[in-house]
Every structure is written in structure tokens, then in C-alpha cells.
Amino acid sequence: MLRYYFHISHVVFVGKINTASIPIRYPEDLQRALKDYPEPVAQDYLRKTEDLLQWLKHHPNLSK
Numbered sequence: 001m002l003r004y005y006f007h008i009s010h011v012v013f014v015g016k017i018n019t020a021s022i023p024i025r026y027p028e029d030l031q032r033a034l035k036d037y038p039e040p041v042a043q044d045y046l047r048k049t050e051d052l053l054q055w056l057k058h059h060p061n062l063s064k
Contacts, residue, residue, distance in 0.1 A: 010055065013048050020045070 020037060037045075056062055 007055075010052050013052065017045060017049065
């Protein structure tokens with residue numbers, strides 16, 4: 001059985017973006033979504049997503 005070990009900061013971040021995904025994709029009130037996720041938060045999530053993708057691409061158990 002192949003096991004993957006993730007850094008705790010990656011696990012925490014994936015939990016955050018998972019929680020944010022539904023209200024961002026289907027906001028009943030767009031203004032509330034914009035308030036809850038202002039540009040600095042969105043920029044931070046984007047940077048962390050890019051970092052996580054790079055980590056996944058270079059992880060020895062996940063690379064081809």
C-alpha cells in the first residue's frame with residue numbers, strides 16, 4: 001500500500017479552501033462572499049494553492 005505524507009500546513013489549507021469552495025461557487029449573496037473573501041484573502045489562497053501544486057508536482061511519490 002502506497003502512503004502519502006502531507007505537511008500539516010497543506011492539510012490545513014486544503015480544509016480552508018474546501019470550506020470556502022461552496023459559498024464562493026454558489027453565493028446567494030455575492031456581496032457577502034466578497035466581504036468574507038476580500039482581495040488579500042483571495043491573493044493569499046491563490047499563492048498557497050500555487051505552492052501546494054508545486055509541492056505535489058515535485059513530491060517523489062507523486063511524480064512520474
